Amino acid sequence: MNPIRKILIVGGGVAGLNLATKLGDQLGRIGKAEITLADRSPTHIWKPMLHTIAAGTWDVQQQQVSYIAHASEHHFTYQPGEMCGLDRSVREVTLAPLEMPDGEVIVGQRTLGYDVLILAIGSRANDFGVPGVTAHCHFIDSQAQAEAFNLTLRGRILRSVVNDEILRVAIVGGGATGVELSAELSRLLELAASYGDANIRDRLHLTLLESGSRILAAFPEEVSTHSAAQLRKIGVALHADTRVVGAEAEGFRLADGSLVAADLMVWAAGVKAADFLTRLDGLEVNRSNQVLVKPTMQTLTDPHIFVLGDCASLTPEEGARPLPPTAQVANQQADHLARHLESWLEGGTLPDFVFKDLGSLVSLSQYNAFGTLGKFGFFKGGFIRGHFAQLSHTYLYRRHQIGLHGMVRAGAMWLAERINGLVRPRIRLS
Template identity: 55%
Template sequence: MQPQQIVIVGGGVAGLEVATALGRRSARAGRTMAVTLVDRDSAHVWKPMLHTIAAGTRDVSQQQTTFLAQARDAGFTYQPGELAGLDRATRELRIAPLHAPDGRLLVPARRLAYDALVLAIGSEANDFGTPGVAAHCFKIDSRLQADAFNREVRLRMLQCLAQDETLSIGIVGGGATGVELAAELVQLAQAAVAYGAQGLPARLSITLIESGPRLLAAFPQDISAATQARLEALGVRVRTATRVTEATADGFTLADGGQVTASLKVWAAGVKAPGLLARLDGLEASHANQLLVHPSLQTTRDPRIFAIGDCASLTLPGNQRPLPPTAQVAHQQAQHLIRHLPGWLRGDKIPAFSYRDFGALVSLGDYDAFGSLGKFGLFKGLTIRGRLAQLSHALLYRSHQARLFGFWRGGLLWLVDRLNTRLRAPIRLD
């Protein structure tokens, strides 16, 4: 009997957890399922950690999970490449050819057959068509983008020290990514002083721009206010109710005609799914390119195709808005498919997904952290800060590692990280 073909596109929080769990389950059951993970990158980094990779306060080589190694350990197959299209009639997806940086063809275009297709390709920042963003701004939606920004910010810091200049950084977007990146950049500059970068903090100017009336709109008001006060105490200039109309080589043009000078620019505002999803063989998508799904997480026009995480749009009964594109939602949807997809392949129905809002956390590096405990649990609605919030933020990452590697190996990775904080530089220096 041929194993059922499960293809998962996207190795983020949701996709890699599904591939890992189903690969292990299939191995224990005698290979009743053939699980394949497709991703254009070669390694996974927990998305809520990307801002630390971008700032260089964590080393990407220590925090990434290579897909080939995970595939070997968990019993699934990894296929490098990017989704290029879909043929629902023949149940095949098209994978774009893979080229080397110099243009050489490495892997030709190919097709993969599936019995069940799980789309988990995540999201990206939404520039809303703002002129100049694509040409002048960095984004940190992926491991490669975060690493590219880190290389550039280290070069710019070296340049400003050597030429006795000021480095001005502008960040658009007052959500968790923008807020956390601003704090990590302050931490980078202060830590660099111990390695000879005397005067760097005084030469660094960071401006955080938010179009809404406050930072962290998804958090309670008190957390927004406390976060802004803490950032300003660290020297970050915060501008709320400020809309950017254009990005230029010298900075940002504002709707009121003003300017924000920034030699290094980051766009971290808005969220949308990749545009390909809106053109994927007739599947129904939202204005933000997210695939519309039923509560079973099956797409509205094809029950064999599932969408989870940031690339899916699900409005639960009684709600007016879709679930937010967060790692918490992605994880819970991944766990739902892990529990029910094998049964669906045998003919069972998938029950409706139910979401539990356990709150949200934002970390300002080593300086502070804030959290809201959400709508479930004994302490629902409570807000926390300081060491407790920092520990809670760390535990989210460690629980993700435990799901990928198992409890004991995940614990060893935590121990290695703790040892590295004692033995290695706190910032990336290579």
């Protein structure tokens, strides 16, 4: 009789929760493996929608997934905590102590054993060491950060209304997060106008700063061009080829010495994995802290450790560049490992992961959406925009929900959203 294997997944993002759900249903349900998911947060939010949580245009309570409840339904165990160490010689992961906001330690440092370790801890914005960014800027890399920004944003909006003064928001980073957040903030203030202050949107001065020659540099140029035009149309001030050299209490300092004044500052530039990955037991990383992996998603130094999603650096054999840190890549990697891990545990071989580019989409709130279709499917490589592109963007999230909950439950959740939308405010007011 084969021993029960301990599979430890660290990180409950797109890849981690998807994989824990599938492995729990496949192996945990029949007792062939003990599946454990560790994450510092108690809930999961689909990362591409964090900008809507930050703006307050989507109900976080309806969209978040409780790890404890989900684990009980899908035959795996949830352990709260943030990974801080690894000992490959005894196959143990160390979790940092859990603390209350006042610093009180409620659960001390712990270790979790594993036979197979899967790291899927995602990524965050990269401040590149720019002075003042950590002290003065908001980041939108997690649910906690998105909610913290929203709390501050609502306070600034209230001050703008009461004092009849402008609200200056500046965002650094013209990638998907910065672009989509810009559009969502504009939409938020338009919706807020219906609650008593008709001029509130006119007082929003929104600036988007990008160091490169165009926004959405990772997207096809056609998507970038149309998105820039749409943002300008709704009143966003775009500044490309603009290098920020510092963040101050009054705004962003530029390389030419000028200051972009702001009441709220967001840093959404660059991508890097967590710093602690550089200190793990012998794992090789790149300059962005991403762990280097083989095409099987195993690390170069230990075949019992897999790394998925944004925190992994995988260069396809036929490609000159690593795969991009996107939800699409993370989701496909989780699906691939879920299909083949059981066979590998029983002595089989792992096939290489092959990424299928299904296209790229950016949604500018309710104003518009743009994208290109991938190399697979009926409309190969075509440019899409408008309602069809918005539906395609929404479909990505709905597909994520189906993967986690199944069609019936996901359908019930969609119906509940529509019903709640009829009786609740369209934006977060408290």
